[in-house]
Amino acid sequence: MDPRANPYAPGAGYPPPELAGRDEVINKAAISLDRTKNRRSARGCIFYGLRGVGKTVLLNKIRQDAEAEGMAIVSIEAPEDRSLPGILIPALRATLLRLNRGEAAKTAVSNAIRTLASFAKAMKVRYQDIDISFDAAPEPGAADSGDLESDLGELLMAVGDAAVERKTAVVMAIDELQYVPEEQLAALIAALHKVNQRQLPVTIMAAGLPQLVGQSGRAKSYAERLFEFVPIDRLDEVAATAALCRPAEREGVSFTDDAIGEILKQTRGYPYFLQEWGKHSWDIATSSPISGDDARAASIAALAQLDASFFRVRFDRLAPAEKRYMRAMADLGPGPHRSGDIAERLGKKVTTVAPIRSSMIGKGMLYSPSHGDTAFTVPLFDGFMRRIMPPPFDGNGAS
Structure with missing residues (x-):
């Protein structure tokens, strides 16, 4: 469909076309x-x-x-x-x-x-x-x-x-x-x-x-x-659906239920990601309604865009030891994770890697949701780390 009419607005602080759930x-x-x-x-x-x-x-x-x-x-x-x-x-x-x-x-x-x-x-x-x-x-x-x-x-x-x-x-x-x-x-x-x-x-x-x-x-x-x-958390299903569908509806375009389900699954209701998936779904689709196949193709395009910008700029700020720490976290899943489990994955003592963890909390890359736990501040970052530093990964920096 015509990209000039694309209603979605992914970007840092850009006002979304539909401020749902707030x-x-x-x-x-x-x-x-x-x-x-x-x-x-x-x-x-x-x-x-x-x-x-x-x-x-x-x-x-x-x-x-x-x-x-x-x-x-x-x-x-x-x-x-x-x-x-x-x-x-x-x-x-x-x-x-x-x-x-x-x-x-x-x-x-x-x-x-x-x-x-x-x-x-x-x-x-x-x-x-x-x-x-x-x-x-x-x-x-x-x-x-x-x-x-x-x-x-x-x-x-x-x-x-x-x-x-x-x-x-x-x-x-x-x-x-x-x-x-x-x-x-x-x-x-x-x-x-x-x-x-x-x-x-x-x-x-x-x-x-x-x-x-x-x-x-x-x-x-x-x-x-x-x-x-x-x-401030991700949107629930009702609000996420509104944030995704209403901008398109104002342009006379709709999504199939299959497409909505695919996009909500991939974005997990995070407003910024909804804008990315909405934008790419619109650009990929040739007609209304936007189909499940369009949405699945959009997932590939959206992740490639995020990898090149949203995720990459944060990754490039990390020192080599910090990248290894976050890669070990990614192996354990989305999180949060016990600090001891991350250290074990790296083959090091908790006290040895504690300064690395503190540095990344200071940089706004990690946070501690509870004592001894560590989590990413950027949703979906675990998947990016696995893509950017593919296996084999031995905890000592080899990949």
């Missing part, structure tokens, strides 16, 4: 944001789950809805190699400057900009990735002690006062939050706790991998009372 989560976030804006007790939301479940899409949807309600958004994606101040300062500066437009400058907004300038000046001494200039002069004695936890709390309270003055809320939308180092995450949690105690309209909507829950708890023991940790 209404409850979106509504929960909307209630939290409305309560925050009205200075009522509310907890920020942290969405966590594997790669490919649509966390970024969900976060973007919530951000867009909040913007439509007149809220001020501080939009951030946390990379592995940047400090929290380094990514927060320019994003917060842009948000405050937007708040300062449209009418005569307000006292609290101007004060927040000067406080941010003070914060940036103080943090430059400690963090080397801050390179930004301010037209406003720093506010002496405001958020400039050099202690991140204390200064960030003071800064966010100034931001909260600015939001009150503008009759709005400031929402920090942070993706990939698991990459923020725990010491800096602790400072962010403590700062949000301070503004929460004063009922200032500043909150967080964030997304990250499953290890984020444990990281937050280790950073500050009260994190579970400050935030709503919302698991």
